[in-house]
Amino acid sequence: QKEVEQDPGPLSVPEGAIVSLNCTYSNSAFQYFMWYRQYSRKGPELLMYTYSSGNKEDGRFTAQVDKSSKYISLFIRDSQPSDSATYLCAMSAYSWGKLQFGAGTQVVVTP
């Protein structure tokens, strides 16, 4: 079993819909959680960063962490075609060092 599980999709939604993405993990030591966005033929770029449990909002993006369930989520409101990309969750136990990535979920937002 992988340490981080993420459904690879693809997830197709109409423009304006809410996109809901999630990851589960098995290592209870993880306390730093990130979401990266990767456009085709580009490197991943950091989208959201959360420490420990709770919610974080940034514009149309909301990240949630539920450590008791070992479950993290990313919501994209009012989705746009430009949000079409692969979204990768990442996490670690320490404030530095290597990250454990999920497989990535491909999202397609259709006009």
Add this chain to the structure above:
Amino acid sequence: DAGVIQSPRHEVTEMGQEVTLRCKPISGHNSLFWYRQTMMRGLELLIYFNNNVPIDDSGMPEDRFSAKMPNASFSTLKIQPSEPRDSAVYFCASSQERSGNTIYFGEGSWLTVV
């Protein structure tokens, strides 16, 4: 600020040849990571350095792979000899130790071994 700079962006080489990938991390960052991404295995950490010292190379697939970081602004990942199964995108990334583990990726080096 310039981001992480990788070269070459694309490389096609024949099996058995040596491949050298290069990386310049973001100035001031003291951690550097080499990742490999494939459809089958996703994003895998190969090795990471902290203050130019290799900290964890457990992800390096085999002895054909080697990485060096001679100074804070330059790192190489070498494959010798290359094999078709090494075809992948290789990403370099860097972070600042006290940044809460936010790492920044380069654009990747797309390697095809034929």
